[in-house]
Amino acid sequence: MSIVTESPRGACVLGGINDVLGAVDRFCPIYHSGPGCCMQTTAGEHSNSPFLSAVSLPCTNMLEKDVVFGAEKKLRSTIEGAIEIIEADAYFVLVGCTAGIIGEDVESVVRDYREQGKRVYAIDTPGFQGDGLLGYEVVWDAFLDNIVEKGLPKKKGLINLLGIIPFRDPFWSGNFEELTRILRKLGLEVNTFFTEHQGFENIRTSSQAELNIIVNPYLLKSAAERYEKDFGVPSLRFPQLPVGATDTTEFIRLVAERLDIDKKLTERVIAEEEDYVYSYLSYKGESLGWNRFAVVGDSGTATGITRYLANDASQTPLLVVITEPMYRSEDKQRIIDRISDLEYAHPPRIVFESDYYKIIRQLEKFPDIDMIVGSSNEREYCAENGIFCSVMTFPIYDKTIINRSLIGYRGSLTLTEDLYNFN
Amino acid sequence: MISRYDGIRENRPYTYNDAGGQSKDFEQNFRKKCLKNADRTFSQGLQCQQINGLNAIMSLDDSVFISHSPQGCTGCSTLGVIQYRIGQAHRGVNIIRNPRLIATNLDQNDIILGGEKKLTEAVLSAEKRYSPKMIFVVTSCASGIIGDDVDAILKELQKKIKAILIPIHCEGFKSKVCASGFDAFFIALSKYILKGKKSETQKGLINLFAPVSISYKDQLEIERMLGRIGLTANYIPFYSNYENILKIPDAEASTAICKVFADEFMKQLETDYGIPYSHTVMPIGIRNTDKWLRGIAALVGKSDEAERIIEEEHKRIQPQIDRIRQRLQGKRVFICGGTGRSFAAAALIDDYGMKLVGLETPTYDKDAQTDIEHLNSIHGDYTVDIANMQPFEQVNLLKKLDPDVFIGVPTWASKLGIPTTHVLDMKRPTMGYDGILYLGNKIADQIENPGFNKKLAAHSKLPYRQSWYEKDAFKFIKETGGGEI
Numbered sequence: 001m002s003i004v005t006e007s008p009r010g011a012c013v014l015g016g017i018n019d020v021l022g023a024v025d026r027f028c029p030i031y032h033s034g035p036g037c038c039m040q041t042t043a044g045e046h047s048n049s050p051f052l053s054a055v056s057l058p059c060t061n062m063l064e065k066d067v068v069f070g071a072e073k074k075l076r077s078t079i080e081g082a083i084e085i086i087e088a089d090a091y092f093v094l095v096g097c098t099a100g101i102i103g104e105d106v107e108s109v110v111r112d113y114r115e116q117g118k119r120v121y122a123i124d125t126p127g128f129q130g131d132g133l134l135g136y137e138v139v140w141d142a143f144l145d146n147i148v149e150k151g152l153p154k155k156k157g158l159i160n161l162l163g164i165i166p167f168r169d170p171f172w173s174g175n176f177e178e179l180t181r182i183l184r185k186l187g188l189e190v191n192t193f194f195t196e197h198q199g200f201e202n203i204r205t206s207s208q209a210e211l212n213i214i215v216n217p218y219l220l221k222s223a224a225e226r227y228e229k230d231f232g233v234p235s236l237r238f239p240q241l242p243v244g245a246t247d248t249t250e251f252i253r254l255v256a257e258r259l260d261i262d263k264k265l266t267e268r269v270i271a272e273e274e275d276y277v278y279s280y281l282s283y284k285g286e287s288l289g290w291n292r293f294a295v296v297g298d299s300g301t302a303t304g305i306t307r308y309l310a311n312d313a314s315q316t317p318l319l320v321v322i323t324e325p326m327y328r329s330e331d332k333q334r335i336i337d338r339i340s341d342l343e344y345a346h347p348p349r350i351v352f353e354s355d356y357y358k359i360i361r362q363l364e365k366f367p368d369i370d371m372i373v374g375s376s377n378e379r380e381y382c383a384e385n386g387i388f389c390s391v392m393t394f395p396i397y398d399k400t401i402i403n404r405s406l407i408g409y410r411g412s413l414t415l416t417e418d419l420y421n422f423n
Numbered sequence: 424m425i426s427r428y429d430g431i432r433e434n435r436p437y438t439y440n441d442a443g444g445q446s447k448d449f450e451q452n453f454r455k456k457c458l459k460n461a462d463r464t465f466s467q468g469l470q471c472q473q474i475n476g477l478n479a480i481m482s483l484d485d486s487v488f489i490s491h492s493p494q495g496c497t498g499c500s501t502l503g504v505i506q507y508r509i510g511q512a513h514r515g516v517n518i519i520r521n522p523r524l525i526a527t528n529l530d531q532n533d534i535i536l537g538g539e540k541k542l543t544e545a546v547l548s549a550e551k552r553y554s555p556k557m558i559f560v561v562t563s564c565a566s567g568i569i570g571d572d573v574d575a576i577l578k579e580l581q582k583k584i585k586a587i588l589i590p591i592h593c594e595g596f597k598s599k600v601c602a603s604g605f606d607a608f609f610i611a612l613s614k615y616i617l618k619g620k621k622s623e624t625q626k627g628l629i630n631l632f633a634p635v636s637i638s639y640k641d642q643l644e645i646e647r648m649l650g651r652i653g654l655t656a657n658y659i660p661f662y663s664n665y666e667n668i669l670k671i672p673d674a675e676a677s678t679a680i681c682k683v684f685a686d687e688f689m690k691q692l693e694t695d696y697g698i699p700y701s702h703t704v705m706p707i708g709i710r711n712t713d714k715w716l717r718g719i720a721a722l723v724g725k726s727d728e729a730e731r732i733i734e735e736e737h738k739r740i741q742p743q744i745d746r747i748r749q750r751l752q753g754k755r756v757f758i759c760g761g762t763g764r765s766f767a768a769a770a771l772i773d774d775y776g777m778k779l780v781g782l783e784t785p786t787y788d789k790d791a792q793t794d795i796e797h798l799n800s801i802h803g804d805y806t807v808d809i810a811n812m813q814p815f816e817q818v819n820l821l822k823k824l825d826p827d828v829f830i831g832v833p834t835w836a837s838k839l840g841i842p843t844t845h846v847l848d849m850k851r852p853t854m855g856y857d858g859i860l861y862l863g864n865k866i867a868d869q870i871e872n873p874g875f876n877k878k879l880a881a882h883s884k885l886p887y888r889q890s891w892y893e894k895d896a897f898k899f900i901k902e903t904g905g906g907e908i
Binding site for chain 1: 464465466467468469470471472473474493494495496497498499501502504505508517518519520521523524525526527528529530531532533534541544545548552563564565568569595596597598599601811812813814815834835883886887888891899
């Protein structure tokens, strides 16, 4: 279902799988692939994991003879080597195009190791089957198949926070931290799976959660259904990243209502947080001026940023380009509805386009744009046309991001800082 | 021109990519042709040749680059994009461009039905969108295994496309050595652009082949040195263009900045166009820089000028080198790098009186033997790991050898608390006479101030089991039989 794409964003399925495995503490991917896939997926998703990434990832490095004769023996010795030297809590065999096309039976190989009591799992979705976003879906399916435990007692106040893809969201760690901070003020315990050294145990016991909170318009549809059906964990979908006071407050109220959290507590948290934000905006907010803007990026981020700039910052939205390939029309509609539902501003034009050249042609249709919030890819067009460019969406080539957040209450202030410009 | 070299580095005689041991043993065994072919039964991810094939071209002007592959194989193009953007900024370009890269995005249907339709669409889009002079198509594992006949598809398309269509055959699974991808690019250049044509030889014009890892500062320093002996560089392929590529056969001579870059291509230029070449060393450190300059000067009859310049340059920098030497003398060093950089770094540490205790380099071959012989004569016996990265072996060796400084990618050594530094800097100087001083100061400063690494080591842990550090670093290297390929 993939289409020819100029400057595609991110890597293949393996990239998305590796994003997740790289962010969970002490998970070890093992690539059954040609040489190069480890680097390609790490570079393509900017996923330099603190545990294993790029040239540190165990790999069978399949060569021509392996493609002709198969490489099961090599896979076994690589798995055994990985277990021998790498101190991981679980090992996952990923399948590259080479192994996928020749039809290597990785499932039966890993079964042997599991029978010996080792945590070795296969994620048998070869690279050519899709992009990193599919990888994010696939890896959760693998967790649900293999790790998440049935029959555990429910734990009041435990939630699974889903929908932010590590590394693919350049601000993932900060974003998780900000949402966790807010949710904890409501008395909740938060599984992010990727921050604070969360790991295998958090995934295994995620079935104890009261609720999955998915902060994305479409990701994890099937995982959410399985969590509900097989593990009794329902899901609440918030169709974007909540950015700024308005949407974050809405987010909190939805969560609180769903989990029956004390109304007084909820309103006190909201009041505190909004006071914090406006204590700054009350004397710093004017620096923003007035901009007619476009946003180019993935749906969750683009929706959040557009709504913040329009609703909370009184900027004028002209165009939103959603850059993921979208296949389900109901997903598109959910995004269109959410972006169009603005308090005061006129809704912008919304297009779905992942091809770089075509994205630029869309931007050209709005010669009045003063500001583009996009990826590093959009810098060229902005430079050519004297447009202020703030880089906030994937891929980002020109800054190092450690733990800053652009979402929630506090993150929206950081976002606002980044909008100061000469225009 | 049909190339005589097949572009697969490990197919060259006496080439080894998996080995470990002591340098003296390597020297002797190679001389006696007793080195054994081996393979690792456990290894970490390599760099594939497609990564090099694509990154070799991504800063060429007037070009569109097509990756005939699933989306993932454009992953490392991010490195090319970053380098291209930085390179433009350093060259004073105001409006920094993106490289025009199109992925055919092969999926499961294409794996079954073939990718011809998507490749055709990509080529037509490339022409329509940008009217380029050159459209490069790099192949991938997927396109190779499903048997897409890229040459035939492009030959047919060429009839209606103005741009020159250039297939680069760099399927990842075909080679273990990523530098093969550079060769694939040069083979394609010969076959589809140069095609044996040549105008008049331009006196004083030198083909200067340089990989993407060369900073603009290094380019300027190399051009400065060449300028001093009256030569002008045709800098290929980075930030170059179609016209400069066409000038390649008109050069008086060729040389390269990296040992594994264009070495086979220069041989071919000599055969096809009678252009002599100098294939010596990477010009890092005094001895190497001298050797590199002498090599090129000899080809164009400027040896006397070169000697005069070398003397002048030595006089200019020697006092500063002596000062830096006092800070570095006797420090024990472990070096890891690509083929060119690792040996170049080893040469550099001689200028500063440092002692080599370990060397990690991707390939052992005739060229490596020459370097090892020289290094053995200075440093005696030291550990050699023939590996493309393989950080698990590196950290094992580092724990045992406990060097004063690690030269190479710092990611893992830093977590062991070892001071780290590097001679690969894609933004700053490393080469020529000015580069020696820059690197000397950098190494000395970084060794003297290891605070970051010391504190990092106290707070972080590498992913390996404690037991691994007690085992033989080379235990996974298993002989596959036969001393020769």
